[in-house]
Amino acid sequence: MTAPLLSLRNLIISAGGRRLVDGVSLDLEAGRTLAIIGESGSGKSLTALSLLGLLPDGLEVDPATRITVDGRVLAPRDERGWRALRGRRIAIVFQDPMACLNPFMRVGEQIEETLQRAGIAAPAERRQRIVTGLAEVELPNPAALATRYPHQLSGGQQQRVMIAMALAGEPDLLIADEPTSALDASVQADIVALLARLQAKRRLALLIITHDLAVAGVLGHSIAVMQHGRVVETGPAAEVISRPRDPYTARLVGARRRLADVPAAQTMARPVAVTAEAVCVDYSARRLFGTSFRAVHGASLSLLAGRTLGLLGESGSGKSTLAAALAGMRPLADGRIRLLGHALEPRGKPLPDALRRRCQMVFQNPYGALNPRLTIGRALAEPLALARVPASAQAARIVAGLNEVGLDADHAMRYPHQLSGGQRQRACIARALLCEPEVLICDEVISALDMTVKVQILDLLKRLQAERGFAMLFVGHDIEAVRWISDEVLVMHQGRIVERCRPEQLELSAVRDPYTRRLLSARLMPKFDGAIVEKPGGQPRLQVSTAADCLPAW
Template sequence: MTETLLRLHNLVVSAAGRRLVDGVSLDLEAGRTLAIIGESGSGKSLTALSLLGLLPEGLAVDPATRIGVEGRPLAPQDERGWRALRGRRIAMVFQDPMACLNPFMRVGAQIGETLQRCGIASGSERRARIEAGLAEVELPDPAALVRRYPHQLSGGQQQRVMIAMALAGEPDILIADEPTSALDASVQADIVALLARLQAKRRLALLIITHDLAVAAALSHSIAVMQHGRIVEAGPTAEVMDRPRHPYTARLVGAGRRLVDTPASTVPRHVVVAAEGVCIDYAARRLFGRPSRAVHGASLSLQAGRTVGLLGESGSGKSTFAAALAGLRPLAGGQIRLLGHVIEPGGKPLPKALRRRCQMVFQNPYGALNPRLAIGRTLAEPLELAGMPASMRATRIAAGLNEVGLDAGVADRYPHQLSGGQRQRACIARALLCDPEVLICDEVISALDMTVKVQILDLLKRLQGERGFAMLFVGHDIDAVRWISDEVLVMHRGRIVESCRSEELDLVQVRDPYTRRLLSARLMSRPAGENGIAPVREQLLRDAPVPSVAG
């Protein structure tokens, strides 16, 4: 009989009289995984924080809420009781490892601090357990890694350190809040496989908070779907993914499956961007040092009305290459022809008239929008630079916002008053105000929920059909890049290693080993509706290789 390690009954979290979490109940059993899925703002993370007594100030838990950890009842306000359990019996892996790790402390010291709080007083024992913990999460050379700072690690390595820190006190319950949200496909698959192996080895009760249905399907035995603070559907993973009962669940699952079918390609047209043998260098980090090459001999051809997808992991050089195509980075070699203008090493920069015809939508919409300016003022800037009279700008801005599915009233709001999807739509509206012939989208959906991702992809496809602009779509989400693109280029370590039509990406004719690795990583975490949850978990535990160098 499976032991219930954590029991939550009727969780109600309120702020200023408004219920943010309303009547959530769940059980966590040893050796089992429960995934809570839902869009941003659904109450998933608040539920997880409630289970550790870590709710922020200003939020109140209803006195009728009941929480039990290993049969011990705990009041949500019992800080002394929670402090005795955190790290020892129950631990959490937070969403953003770079924000959670202390940038001024070495990795070993941070894990050692956790062990010290758990009662390990001996320095030699702490050092041994730190290295053993890093080895357990499959990081290479733990003895050297303990001396590094967080910024010296990749995103995948930072996440593994967070997992090692959470497991240092040997808890029975592990909560992982969006553990793969900002990771590349192959690194995401590695982390998912690692969590599956650790759970099987330690017989953990694992709670996964995620908006990624593929991650939930790959890891969980059961799923709870949250919307507006309530659990609207719960059950075994395969049942929820294959036969969703609630309309909201059906919409979530349907959004993910839409990306499997590639839209029909558009008719080829004239070439507007052509890159041949492009090389890009980063400046030397020290005096008399040599520059480092970020892009090696990359080439592409982009036609009006068509989309080229540039696929690759973080650090592959794809964003650097995209910026060079927009005239934002100097070339060290090769040539770019952009709308008839030739960009060469040491040559003339892109003329101002052409800059308006080639626009870029950046990865982080919150960072791309000035937080001190209302959206309308931000959108007025390109019109002002284009010489449009002030009397005409308000009408043009309202039309631009309406075109991307936003109300004209959004012009009076500030970036922090918009959702992530709304901010990204505002960025797209700003890029389109100058009627560009080339649109470069750099990781524009990387931090969005699945349903919002599909909405943005639909929006870009519709606008391209209406306006006929050429689009370069940069991303690491294989299904999204494949769905929106006519042609896909795969970039690895600054080189284009694969080029094929989007519908050919899944075929066995794909030749490059790196491309095959990307595709296999995605297939390991496909929704249960296609392969079933049991084969996915078995594949994670049996076939997923332990990486020699962690991402």
Template sequence: MRPILDVADLDITIAGRCVVRDLSFAIAPGETMALIGESGSGKSMTAAAIMGLLPPGARIGTQARLRLDGELLKPEDEAAMRRLRGRAMSMVFQDPMSCLNPFMPVSGQIDEALQRLGTGAGRERRARLLELLAMVELPDPAAIARRYPHELSGGQQQRVMLAMALAAEPQLLIADEPTSALDATVQAEILALLKNLQRKLGNALLFITHDLAAAAELAHRIVVMQAGRAVERGPVPVILGAPREDYTRKLVSTRRMLAAPPQTQPAPRVGEPALRIEGLVHDYPARSLFGRAFRSLDGVSLTIAPGETLGILGESGSGKSTLARIAIGLARPSAGEVTLFGTPIARLARLDRALRRRCQIIFQNPYGALNPRLTIESAMREPLELLGLSGPGDRDRIAAALGDVRLGPEHLARYPHQLSGGQRQRVCIARALLSEPELLICDEIVSALDATVQMQVIAMLKALQARRGFAMMFVGHDIEIVRWMSDRIAVMHRGQIVEQGPAGLLVEAPQEPYTQRLIAAMPRAHTMTGEADEGGGTPHRDLAEPALG
């Protein structure tokens, strides 16, 4: 069977540096191949080369051969590639909001694509537009067509992008991290949609991701990339069940570790709760004179005991981050009580220094949390000075704190841009722990990190908690990570806690319908044990190895 896409001996260099080296693979009609790897491994550059969208200064090696349905592609020939893009091959990107025109309704944007394809008159294009929106399973296509991008959820925006990409029913669809910015339930829906659309249209799919579980759910074969090279390739059951390379084994073991929570949990200490919240309400004010206030939290009640970790689980917009900010005094509630170490703080304009020493927060974006003009040493001195903890031994204290998060003293003189994302988040953790807090609030602290780095950070944080005994509020939307970290979990939906209980019990036997939907969206057990999914496996045995000629 002739492959739809055949990539042979692909090299890509940027400013003399080779970012993809000697990459070869092929994808058959109706097959999904996942390109797996961490940030910087060359996945997106490979997709850009296939589409003829490489950035200025990037060069493809002269020996490379890229073929689409047997025809040689010429990525350097923009006119030739433009005739293929959106017709024979299409691409869906990671962030749909940055790809959609904010000043045009959905109908205008899809109609623009249909006009480019030469799809009939206005009435015919309108019918095709609604057909495409229905095909990507959007409710009420006519209403969706009238909306602007900002009026859609992230999942709806990604479905609109899929509708545009599939307008010409291309032979090849490239999906570059299409679910990485989405919540668990929406991610599961998009993966199922991609699978259903491929079954209906028969297109080849190149699925680019750093999430091994998502690849296992969708793909027939996997190519694992590291530092621009393909280090391992094969059918999904083989890669997951018996990986040969150390790097692949590391990726697989990371997912399996998440599926099995730690056997030893720090026992919560008895005594006064570190945090007690009762009947918490928070309203965002109306944006206009006749507008209505938005209720982000509605009657939330919870407690965190000394030494305990309470996971706050929910999707985007559920009120998790607002709850975290109120808990540490960065926002004031509209009603309800918040008690921090026995002190009511709901009516305080700001926490006093003693309370701020005892409670610290770590934010989602470590780059935004660190001043780009300050060295790591200077950034870590700030809380010591602000909390009245500064002294002659500051440098040694800071170096010791970095050592606790496995960073050496050589990092003291570096700036944030000189560190990786994982290293920056470790610095933020070390800085938060300088005051030896009794309560640490972690707001989506690993959601922007690669899988292996995520595991390193949460394992390190768990070890620090076991040694120091602080309590934690761990906010997240990744069910497996929240379960791995938590003693108990509270599930939030539309500003309310709909269910809470012991972490293991809540995940294994959820009681509320919303929690059940969340848990159902988790990667199924077979995806990380190498068992074949229904319709999965390797249906194209003749393409188990790439064409190299």
């Protein structure tokens, strides 16, 4: 039996006497992929950081913990030992490439730093390896791209640059921490396929940290499931996902499975809450003599009371701009919007204050939408004060609003940083509903959440809509989520609505537009019927629904 490249035994990480990671043991061989899945706070990222000696100060590692890399035993705080391995034997790709790349340095300069640390002394050789590295991660025109700054690249290109930087030192083990979590479906599929090709080409050992079952099933030879700092289940990827043994794993799989089942759409006649006719929205030129940019071209739609209209598209498609225009938050360049009986037109009157309360938005980033200096209770009191609700009645309304979204009264005393991501989003929904809106616009409200929390938020929105009867515009790039919650789906591409269909028609066999077909082809969706194909080395791999050319044939 081949000795593992990486061996981790009894990893225990504590903070203030509380165990954050509790007795984790893992093995990873050269050329193999281990996927660690779990929700936020499960300890999976701390486990990955410990394998590079990068744990933050203040965390204690138990002396009994043993980390072995290619036969060499390393102490978790052995900085000199880890420094010799980082970037050379082990490298990492982090979740948010824009936060990791230096915004003041060109892409090529940042890769060159890695090459210098790896011992490549000759400038000519470094320049050649920069271009070669960017070409290896399949970036177009790598020589020109090396001269750009990170903000001049798309999210997918930034992630490819991070992968090129990690591979510059030719490591044996690559750790990818949530490499696809913030990406659109097609870009996610591209990155997953790229990692698979790079692993096969370089015979890398690959450690994937993710909460996406599809990514784990596609890339992983084996899966370790973490909950509350412990590994609760391990095994071949296909068996763990299609036949989970642990109740927690079954709950993760069940949450994803639910989104695969599209509920029957409502057909009852309803009054119209919002209409848009040939709406165009422009962004002003950034320079004095520059030209404006048209973000939305001739969009027309109708949103009915008590119904949900899904707006699906990738980043930059114009869907958030259109949503803001429908809420009266962006001026129109052309066309007409009628919101709850009030007409919005180019150079027309703005939305009256009384009407603004009847149309509310819930934004993508709940942490950014809540003032970090205010408690949740004070944040929820603001719309009540604007609505002139007496101070004596506000406390009861706030508690009722929190209870309605599944939060307790004591959450009103907490600050945003003291809540989980799902709890913060529930607080934002509660704040929007305190105004008793007739139209609720949800802009990417589940994009940064774990799968089980996503389903909880979707269930919550559906229940609240059934109870209150508001019209809802649900904006997103998650195909399964948009399809599951919507009564009708619109697909946007380059500022235009290119497809209109019922949610059950959002399938390759039914849609007509080439972009929609490409979007559906790129998605990674596990099949839960236990269908298994073989990976190299005789290990099973979960079959997924994806484009034929998305992944290499094993």
